[in-house]
Amino acid sequence: MSGDHGRHAHRQEAVNRRTFLRRSSEISFAAAVTITTGGALLNASEAWALDVKGLQPQTMKTLILVARDIYPHDKVADRFYAIAMKSYDEKAAGDPATKAALESFVAGLDAAAGKGGYSGLGWEAERVALLRAVSHSPMFETIRSGLIASLYNQPEVWPIFGYEGESYSKGGYIKRGFDDIDWI
Amino acid sequence: MAAKFNQNDDSVVVIIGSGAGGGTLGNELAQKGINVVVLEAGERHEYEDFVNDEWASFTQLAWKDPRTTSGSWRVSKDFPTLPAWIVKAVGGSTTHWAGASLRFQEHEFRTATVYGRIAGANLLDWPVTLAELEPFYARAEEKMGVTRTGGRPGLPGNNNFKIMKAGADKLGYKECHTGNMAINSVERDNRNSCQQTGFCFQGCKWGAKWSTLYTEIPKGEATGKMEVRPQSHVAHIEHDASGKVTGVVYFDKDGKEQRQKARVVAVAGNSIESPRLLLNSASSKFPDGLANSSGQVGRNYMRHMTGSVYAVFDKPVHMYRGTTMAGIVRDEGRLDPSRGFVGGYEMETLSLGLPFMAAFLDPGAWGREFTSAIDLYSNMAGMWLVGEDLAQETNRITLSSTKDQYGLPVADVHFDDHPNDLAMRSHGYKQGAALYDAVGATRTFPTPPYPSTHNLGTNRMSANPRDGVVNKWGQTHDIKNLFVSDGSQFTSGGAENPTLTIVTLAIRQAEYIADQMKTKAI
Numbered sequence: 001m002s003g004d005h006g007r008h009a010h011r012q013e014a015v016n017r018r019t020f021l022r023r024s025s026e027i028s029f030a031a032a033v034t035i036t037t038g039g040a041l042l043n044a045s046e047a048w049a050l051d052v053k054g055l056q057p058q059t060m061k062t063l064i065l066v067a068r069d070i071y072p073h074d075k076v077a078d079r080f081y082a083i084a085m086k087s088y089d090e091k092a093a094g095d096p097a098t099k100a101a102l103e104s105f106v107a108g109l110d111a112a113a114g115k116g117g118y119s120g121l122g123w124e125a126e127r128v129a130l131l132r133a134v135s136h137s138p139m140f141e142t143i144r145s146g147l148i149a150s151l152y153n154q155p156e157v158w159p160i161f162g163y164e165g166e167s168y169s170k171g172g173y174i175k176r177g178f179d180d181i182d183w184i
Numbered sequence: 185m186a187a188k189f190n191q192n193d194d195s196v197v198v199i200i201g202s203g204a205g206g207g208t209l210g211n212e213l214a215q216k217g218i219n220v221v222v223l224e225a226g227e228r229h230e231y232e233d234f235v236n237d238e239w240a241s242f243t244q245l246a247w248k249d250p251r252t253t254s255g256s257w258r259v260s261k262d263f264p265t266l267p268a269w270i271v272k273a274v275g276g277s278t279t280h281w282a283g284a285s286l287r288f289q290e291h292e293f294r295t296a297t298v299y300g301r302i303a304g305a306n307l308l309d310w311p312v313t314l315a316e317l318e319p320f321y322a323r324a325e326e327k328m329g330v331t332r333t334g335g336r337p338g339l340p341g342n343n344n345f346k347i348m349k350a351g352a353d354k355l356g357y358k359e360c361h362t363g364n365m366a367i368n369s370v371e372r373d374n375r376n377s378c379q380q381t382g383f384c385f386q387g388c389k390w391g392a393k394w395s396t397l398y399t400e401i402p403k404g405e406a407t408g409k410m411e412v413r414p415q416s417h418v419a420h421i422e423h424d425a426s427g428k429v430t431g432v433v434y435f436d437k438d439g440k441e442q443r444q445k446a447r448v449v450a451v452a453g454n455s456i457e458s459p460r461l462l463l464n465s466a467s468s469k470f471p472d473g474l475a476n477s478s479g480q481v482g483r484n485y486m487r488h489m490t491g492s493v494y495a496v497f498d499k500p501v502h503m504y505r506g507t508t509m510a511g512i513v514r515d516e517g518r519l520d521p522s523r524g525f526v527g528g529y530e531m532e533t534l535s536l537g538l539p540f541m542a543a544f545l546d547p548g549a550w551g552r553e554f555t556s557a558i559d560l561y562s563n564m565a566g567m568w569l570v571g572e573d574l575a576q577e578t579n580r581i582t583l584s585s586t587k588d589q590y591g592l593p594v595a596d597v598h599f600d601d602h603p604n605d606l607a608m609r610s611h612g613y614k615q616g617a618a619l620y621d622a623v624g625a626t627r628t629f630p631t632p633p634y635p636s637t638h639n640l641g642t643n644r645m646s647a648n649p650r651d652g653v654v655n656k657w658g659q660t661h662d663i664k665n666l667f668v669s670d671g672s673q674f675t676s677g678g679a680e681n682p683t684l685t686i687v688t689l690a691i692r693q694a695e696y697i698a699d700q701m702k703t704k705a706i
Contacts, residue, residue, distance in 0.1 A: 070550045073559060128551060135550075144550055152542035152558075153239050162562025163504065163538035166236040168389045172379030173342075178506035181343040183499050184350045184623060 029065050030119045033078060041082070048079045050086065054093030059106045062119050063088060063143075066109070069127050070144050071151055075160050084150040088143075105139045187411040189221050194445035196221050197697065198432055199452055200418045200461065203276020204686040205670035206452030207396025208327075210412075211404035212694030218701065219409050221444055222401075223416040223434055225249075225453070226272035231398055234279075234387030238539045241386035245280055247272040250594045251456065252584040257599040258632045262547035267597035268487075268636040270454055274414050275397025277454065277637075278683065279387045282509035283367040283394065284532060284570075285330040286680035287321050290314040291519055292527075292572065295676045298519070299526040304602055305574040306484055310675040311647040311656040317688055324687040328366035328394040329373060338362045339369045339378060342506030344533045347497075347565040351619035352513050359514040363532070366394035366684070367507060373399065380506040382535065416442070419592055420465040421449055421474055421666070429474075429666045435590050448665045448697060448706055450658075455485065455639035455672040459581045460595040462643070462653075475660035478650050481643055482581035485599060486677040487636035489527075489571035489608045492534055493616030494545060495625035496560040503535040503565050511567075516615060517679045525607040528679040529571025531616060536566070544634055557629060565620060569612035570638070572679045573605045581642050597636075638682055643672040657696040658689060665706040669693060 033043050035057040041050040041064075052060045067081040092099035110117035112130050121127050134140050151157065158165050167173060189196050197213055199206045202224040210222045226247075235241050246269060253260035253267045260267070271277045291298045293314055296307040325333040332338045339362045341349065352360035367388075368377045375398070376390040384393060391398050404410035415437035422443075423429045431445035451458045459482035463473035473481050511533030518528050536544060538561055546554060579600065583593035601609075617628040646652025649661035658673050660666045669690055671682045678685075700706045 072552055072555050075559070144548075148543045149239060149539070153539045158538055161538050161558065162500065162502070164502075165537075167381045167383060167505075168236050168379075172381035172390075173505040174378075174380040176505070177502065178342045178380035178382075179340060179346065181346050181501060184346050 028122060029068070029078065033061050033064070035061065043078055046077055046079055048082065050082050052089055054089045054091070054099055055102060059103055060085070060089050062106045062109065062117070063102070065119050065127070066131065066143065067147055067151065069124060069131055071147055072124065073160070076157060080151065080154055080157050083154060084147055087150065101139060105134075105137075108134065186405055187219070187408050189219060189411050191442060191444050193219070194431065195219060195447050196445075197448045197450065198223060198444055198446035199450045199669065200432065201276055201452035201454065201457075201670060202274050202401060202412060203271070203396060203452065203454065203670065204278050204683045205690045206450065207275065207278065207400040208687050208690035209450055209452065209669045209694055210410050211396075211400035212691055213698065214404040214407040214410035216694065216698045217409065218698060220404070220411070221446075222410065222412045223418055223432065223444065224274050224276075224412060224414045225417040226274060226414060228274040228412070228414040229279075229387075231387060231389055231391050231395075234383075234389045236381070236383040236386060236389070238386065238537045241383075245271050245273050245387065250586055250588055252586055252594065252596040253598070254596055255579070255598040255600045257601065258547075259635055260599070262632075263635050266635045268456055268639050269634060270456075270637065270639065274401065274412060275395045278395040279397055280385055281637075281683055282384050282681075283365045283507075284509050284512070284681040285325065285328060285364050285366045285684040286530070288314065288678040288680055288685055289517070289519075292676055292678040295527075302526070302574060302604065304576060305604070306577045307575060308644070308646060308651055308675050311645050317692070320688045320692045321684070323691050324684055327691070328684070328687065329368055330684070331363065331365045331367065331369050332361065333364060336372075337369045339365055339367060339507055339510040341511065342380060342503075343501050344503035344506070344535055344565050345511035347501060347623060348511045348513065348531070348533055348567060348619070351623045354622035355615075355619055357513050357515045361512065362510040363512045365507070365510055367510070368392045378507055382504045382506055382508060384508040417590070418453075418461060419590060421451075421461065422465075423467065423469070423474070423663070425469075427469060427663055429663055439590070448667065448701070450667040450669045450697075451643075452669040454670055455642045456581055456595045456597060458668060458670055458672045459642040460583065463581075463583050464592055475643070475653050475662045475666055477662050478646070478652060480646075480652050483577050483579070484575040484641040484644050485579040485581055485597065485639070486573050486575055486641040486674070487599065487633070488638045488640075488677055489529060489569065489573045489605045489612070490633045490638070491569050491609050491613060492566060492631035493569070493613060493620065494564050494566040494629045494631055495617070495620030496557065496627040497563045497565065497624055498626055500562050501565050502562055504537055508535050509533055509568070513619075516612070523611055525604045525611065527572030527574070527604070527608065529569050529608055529612050530679055531612070531619070532568045532570060534566045534568035545629060545631055547632065557627065560627075565625075567616055567619075569609070569616065570679065570681060571608050571612060572677050574602045575641055575644070575676065576600070576602055638671075638677070640671045640674040640677050640682060643668045644675045645673050646675065658693045659696070667693065667697065
């Protein structure tokens with residue numbers, strides 16, 4: 001993803017990006033993902049940025065956190081959730097009704113959360129409670145069901161779970177451990 | 185020299201569908217010198233075109249034309265427009281199936297007699313017996329190269345199987361092995377042996393798994409008497425004033441209506457499209473659809489008592505490596521009403537890749553309880569329960585008010601579990617969990633039935649025309665030159681995966697059709 005790199009990104013460019021596969025647990029999502037003056041989302045420690053075209057940047061940021069709260073995997077970095085939710089921004093850019101529905105959904109969560117909004121709530125449990133309250137709404141179900149493919153069908157996510165993906169070109173598993181279990 | 189028949193040639197046998205039933209019937213007739221046109225709704229993808237990627241493969245092969253669902257089954261809630269995961273492509277569901285090839289048991293052909301009257305169930309004995317089918321079962325096993333039959337060695341056990349076997353031993357199960365699989369354990373029939381690739385459901389890129397696509401169909405084509413027309417979606421079957429079928433109307437790849445005349449028509453579109461086609465072929469002479477004087481067309485839909493059990497361990501398993509279903513425990517397949525239900529079930533190894541595990545482990549679930557399971561994906565083992573569900577008249581295919589791209593009413597699939605199905609599933613979940621617990625599972629998951637991969641019974645065989653749609657040859661009671669050649673013929677579902685029995689019936693039906701044509705009875 002390319003974007004509008006701020007000063008932080010230039011400093012981080014020298015850092016080996018591979019060392020930041022996941023957000024440090026000491027930094028909250030709200031702090032880790034910042035909004036640049038150009039209106040892009042930036043996660044400096046993970047070295048990615050996301051142009052936001054259709055939605056308000058804060059709305060997109062909240063949607064990424066919502067995605068993680070729906071399917072929380074501590075080993076999966078924020079950028080995979082950002083990739084999973086990117087298409088909503090693209091849809092919003094092309095369709096005012098979609099934009100309105102998404103902004104409204106996030107505004108509802110922010111209102112229920114009170115001061116600081118949804119992404120200001122520090123505890124996952126508090127945020128999940130708000131999601132549960134809307135979990136029967138069509139928008140929640142659209143987001144949840146969309147994540148099944150948009151999150152779990154990213155090939156870069158698979159090795160995090162130990163799934164090896166495509167096999168034929170490597171000759172199958174007949175010589176790559178199909179029966180290598182040694183503890184049973 | 186590939187055959188190509190004129191659309192006005194009314195001497196041909198037209199077969200609708202190219203899967204286990206249609207592909208096998210086509211080849212068997214062609215080998216006997218009979219001209220055959222196989223009309224397949226889907227495209228032709230050769231096995232080199234298959235992809236080791238679950239969603240991409242689903243897009244390539246799966247039937248995605250609209251269907252609707254109704255009834256209390258969970259599939260209707262979680263996947264309201266996807267009642268079944270089956271194939272729209274040359275080769276039909278034999279491209280995607282797992283290869284498990286089990287014969288029915290003797291009593292499963294006589295469920296009304298053996299199980300007795302069961303409230304809510306529409307049980308009926310088949311008009312054939314196991315003894316009559318045995319020679320044809322043997323020919324099917326030979327044709328398909330089924331392991332552990334005919335002297336063919338079993339496949340080796342993968343990690344997932346090793347866990348199943350260790351757990352089975354602990355529970356005292358006696359019949360656990362790597363299955364009767366229509367997958368080459370050694371090179372055979374000019375095809376590779378299994379390379380333990382783990383993408384059986386996405387089509388075997390080695391050709392090691394039997395599929396009509398690269399066995400029956402090319403063999404039939406080589407005779408010069410069988411023509412396979414892909415992207416030929418049959419809309420309805422036509423008949424003359426006397427009620428004899430005369431041909432079919434289909435839509436070609438450009439969406440244009442075409443007609444193929446026929447001397448005989450055999451319907452093999454799997455158990456949702458086959459009854460839909462007969463119902464959509466209603467006319468003034470047959471207002472309830474073709475071959476439906478009994479009212480049973482579409483009824484008695486069965487999908488097997490299924491469910492899965494996945495288990496998590498504290499060490500890696502990598503269950504996705506290797507032949508997906510080469511592992512079985514047969515002990516619970518017996519008839520033993522002391523367990524609280526009639527009929528039995530098989531326990532078969534199963535694996536899904538990460539993308540499909542997320543979709544099917546617990547549809548609709550979210551949050552940490554779900555993700556903590558997915559986090560342990562590479563430590564998972566899994567099995568699929570395949571058991572006999574009971575025919576119910578109200579489980580049925582009807583015509584929906586929704587129309588497809590051709591303006592034709594689509595199929596609605598209505599299903600409610602019978603109490604016997606629920607009791608059996610509950611038992612299966614308990615036993616599956618116990619098996620994995622016995623070898624150290626830290627968590628087990630009872631996974632609900634997937635969109636149906638086994639679809640049966642909707643044009644069932646019967647001795648008496650008022651009880652079913654076809655006779656013991658799969659010939660419709662009402663129309664002599666109209667046949668059913670797929671799993672919709674099944675009068676009961678048995679505890680066994682259906683493909684071997686479908687192929688068996690097709691081999692036998694070909695002999696009957698050839699004989700009937702020779703004597704000019706049809």
